[in-house]
Amino acid sequence: MSDWTYHSNLPLAAIADAPYWARRHIEDIFPKWGAASLVMNAQLVATELVTNGVRHSGGSMELPEVAITGGRAMPTKSVLPKKGEGAIIRLSLSYEEGRLLIEVWDKSDTPPAAQLPDFVSERGRGLFVVSAFCEKWGWHPSQGGGKVVWAELH
Numbered sequence: 001m002s003d004w005t006y007h008s009n010l011p012l013a014a015i016a017d018a019p020y021w022a023r024r025h026i027e028d029i030f031p032k033w034g035a036a037s038l039v040m041n042a043q044l045v046a047t048e049l050v051t052n053g054v055r056h057s058g059g060s061m062e063l064p065e066v067a068i069t070g071g072r073a074m075p076t077k078s079v080l081p082k083k084g085e086g087a088i089i090r091l092s093l094s095y096e097e098g099r100l101l102i103e104v105w106d107k108s109d110t111p112p113a114a115q116l117p118d119f120v121s122e123r124g125r126g127l128f129v130v131s132a133f134c135e136k137w138g139w140h141p142s143q144g145g146g147k148v149v150w151a152e153l154h
């Protein structure tokens with residue numbers, strides 16, 4: 001990753017509020033990177049990849065209670081796993097002028113399998129949405145186990 005101008009690596013507990021903290025992280029750092037225009041698309045893509053990562057690392061997407069504070073839905077409490085329990089996922093963001101790489105590592109070796117969404121399924125749209133908002137996406141096994149699902153945005 002040394003050829004990227006900016007890089008961040010955020011470990012997240014594999015729990016339902018992980019996508020929320022991924023979005024907050026993106027809107028915090030992107031303006032500092034000069035990448036403010038990519039915030040919304042990056043948040044959308046990261047939300048889908050992080051949600052998949054939580055689901056496929058044994059985490060639960062059961063939603064915590066939220067309250068609207070300052071126009072934002074904020075979790076009222078975090079459903080943190082007990083010490084020594086619970087999986088983490090990793091959100092990596094790399095940026096150089098005009099080019100953003102979003103990577104989500106999870107501990108599952110199973111690859112993602114994009115589906116063609118139909119009109120009735122409630123699920124199976126996330127990667128379809130990701131593919132619509134990025135230049136390319138893919139996955140690769142991770143050296144230490146698990147895998148990385150990535151998407152590149154311009």
Ligand SMILES: Nc1ncnc2c1ncn2[C@@H]1O[C@H](COP(=O)(O)OP(=O)(O)OP(=O)(O)O)[C@@H](O)[C@H]1O
Nearest residue numbers: 052053056110111112113114123124125126127128
């Ligand atoms: N990180 C992952 N690890 C293992 N399998 C995955 C992962 N991400 C996606 N998949 C597989 O790919 C399928 C398609 O993912 P996608 O995000 O498009 O749909 P979904 O997660 O099932 O539903 P939705 O995102 O619409 O809530 C999933 O059903 C799952 O089988």
Ligand SMILES: [Mg+2]
Nearest residue numbers: 048052126127
């Ligand atoms: Mg999904």
